[in-house]
Amino acid sequence: MKPFSFLVLFIFPLLTSIAQEVKGVDGVNLKQFGIYDKDLLPASFHKKNREKIRSLMPNNSVAVFFSAPVRTRSNDVDYEYHQDPNFYYLTGLREPHSVLVIFKNPVKINGETTKEILFVQKKDTKDELWTGKRLGALGAELVLEIETAENNTKFKNTDLYFDKADKIFYFPIRKDVRDNVFDKADLNNLLLQFDSKIGVEDKNKKDSTSLSHWMAQLREIKSEEELYMMRKAVEITCKAQIELMKALEPNMPEYQTEAIVEYVFKANGAEYPGFPSIMGSGENSCVLHYNSNRKITTDNSLLVSDIGGEYHGYTADVTRTLPVNGKFSEEQKIIYNIVLKAQQAGIKKCKEGNSFWDPNIAATSVVSQELQKLGITKNPLGVRRYFMHGTSHYLGLDVHDVGTYLPLKRNVVITVEPGIYIPEGSPCDPKWWNIGVRIEDDVLITDGAPEVLSDCVPKTIEEIENLMKLFSIFVRH
Numbered sequence: 001m002k003p004f005s006f007l008v009l010f011i012f013p014l015l016t017s018i019a020q021e022v023k024g025v026d027g028v029n030l031k032q033f034g035i036y037d038k039d040l041l042p043a044s045f046h047k048k049n050r051e052k053i054r055s056l057m058p059n060n061s062v063a064v065f066f067s068a069p070v071r072t073r074s075n076d077v078d079y080e081y082h083q084d085p086n087f088y089y090l091t092g093l094r095e096p097h098s099v100l101v102i103f104k105n106p107v108k109i110n111g112e113t114t115k116e117i118l119f120v121q122k123k124d125t126k127d128e129l130w131t132g133k134r135l136g137a138l139g140a141e142l143v144l145e146i147e148t149a150e151n152n153t154k155f156k157n158t159d160l161y162f163d164k165a166d167k168i169f170y171f172p173i174r175k176d177v178r179d180n181v182f183d184k185a186d187l188n189n190l191l192l193q194f195d196s197k198i199g200v201e202d203k204n205k206k207d208s209t210s211l212s213h214w215m216a217q218l219r220e221i222k223s224e225e226e227l228y229m230m231r232k233a234v235e236i237t238c239k240a241q242i243e244l245m246k247a248l249e250p251n252m253p254e255y256q257t258e259a260i261v262e263y264v265f266k267a268n269g270a271e272y273p274g275f276p277s278i279m280g281s282g283e284n285s286c287v288l289h290y291n292s293n294r295k296i297t298t299d300n301s302l303l304v305s306d307i308g309g310e311y312h313g314y315t316a317d318v319t320r321t322l323p324v325n326g327k328f329s330e331e332q333k334i335i336y337n338i339v340l341k342a343q344q345a346g347i348k349k350c351k352e353g354n355s356f357w358d359p360n361i362a363a364t365s366v367v368s369q370e371l372q373k374l375g376i377t378k379n380p381l382g383v384r385r386y387f388m389h390g391t392s393h394y395l396g397l398d399v400h401d402v403g404t405y406l407p408l409k410r411n412v413v414i415t416v417e418p419g420i421y422i423p424e425g426s427p428c429d430p431k432w433w434n435i436g437v438r439i440e441d442d443v444l445i446t447d448g449a450p451e452v453l454s455d456c457v458p459k460t461i462e463e464i465e466n467l468m469k470l471f472s473i474f475v476r477h
């Protein structure tokens with residue numbers, strides 16, 4: 001914030017009063033920056049993360065991170081903005097067109113010694129009238145507690161010591177970013193400017209692979225602050241599954257089931273779904289990532305509801321399979337109970353020190369044996385025809401979160417989600433056709449028994465059928 005420095009004596013009282021206002025916990029004063037949520041991750045969390053990445057960097061190196069691009073939905077309308085998870089993890093900033101530079105060793109920028117600099121969109125009354133308040137450089141320093149922040153227009157000509165560093169770490173430079181010809185410091189220009197800044201450097205100095213390993217290593221283990229967010233996201237998602245159970249009945253279009261769960265997300269403070277809601281009924285219960293959600297549900301069919309609310313960046317991912325008419329058929333019950341048994345076997349393996357793949361091995365073995373007993377498959381390998389995805393993935397800022405795939409550690413969250421999908425035309429008795437079942441929970445690895453975060457939504461046949469008898473406030477059809 002160089003331009004302000006010479007004024008510091010005069011505006012110091014003003015700065016401290018803003019700082020006190022901003023740091024007030026009542027949330028009211030953050031309004032000037034367009035921030036209304038009162039339980040966002042604290043600046044100290046993001047600061048700690050910057051320290052952690054710095055500790056992994058070798059001496060005399062620099063790491064560069066870019067915010068996520070703004071994406072066009074159609075013509076002049078954009079998709080709702082979503083920050084890049086690594087960028088959010090390190091800064092807490094939810095605005096586009098920004099760059100974070102972390103120095104292993106302190107450097108001098110504009111005469112001030114610093115270990116980090118964040119370039120952000122400048123405050124602009126006209127732009128803010130259209131798209132809302134921004135933090136600006138001053139706000140980034142005060143609210144996010146970034147040591148040094150500048151307007152992104154300064155990125156091009158700021159000396160970032162790339163020539164003096166022994167290593168420059170960055171993610172592969174993306175080539176798919178839209179250019180806004182009216183903005184000389186949009187992400188597209190920032191990337192081009194970065195490319196030309198490092199273009200002259202020796203290629204041995206440039207490293208575009210290490211950051212992803214380091215970020216995976218850090219993000220895999222959840223801190224207490226992150227677990228608070230994840231518990232919130234999961235709790236809201238459980239509520240959504242329960243409301244859906246109460247409301248579901250034949251002839252309800254899949255999109256209405258989606259409307260119910262997404263209403264519950266928003267009504268409880270989750271900003272949006274962490275991924276497109278999968279509401280697959282009948283034949284669509286056998287489509288793993290079905291999300292057009294246009295079919296009208298029918299009597300005697302199943303609905304796979306695979307959903308996750310995102311709360312302040314962190315998403316849940318919980319799946320339940322429901323009988324549309326409130327009662328599982330005999331065939332549906334048989335397949336459902338195999339998947340449940342497989343899931344319970346998988347969850348048992350969610351123990352510190354076990355391989356990441358142990359839950360998958362346990363769940364697959366149950367499905368494989370049981371399908372053979374039913375004559376649906378003829379040999380152990382046949383299981384892959386009907387259970388064709390992995391059992392677990394990491395969960396966090398991304399639904400398919402990053403991680404090391406090393407043995408499970410304390411405070412890692414993974415999903416356990418076996419399934420059986422028997423599409424029409426499969427080489428087995430047609431009575432099994434169009435039965436698709438997936439059961440998914442979010443599991444926290446502890447130093448003892450696994451903690452099933454999504455235990456708040458029932459999953460036995462009896463519990464589901466009982467819940468489905470309850471009254472729902474949601475209007476149907």
Ligand code: GLY
Nearest residue numbers: 275306307317399
């Ligand atoms: N929830 C979707 C998936 O895990 O792929």
Ligand code: MN
Nearest residue numbers: 317415417440
């Ligand atoms: Mn999942």
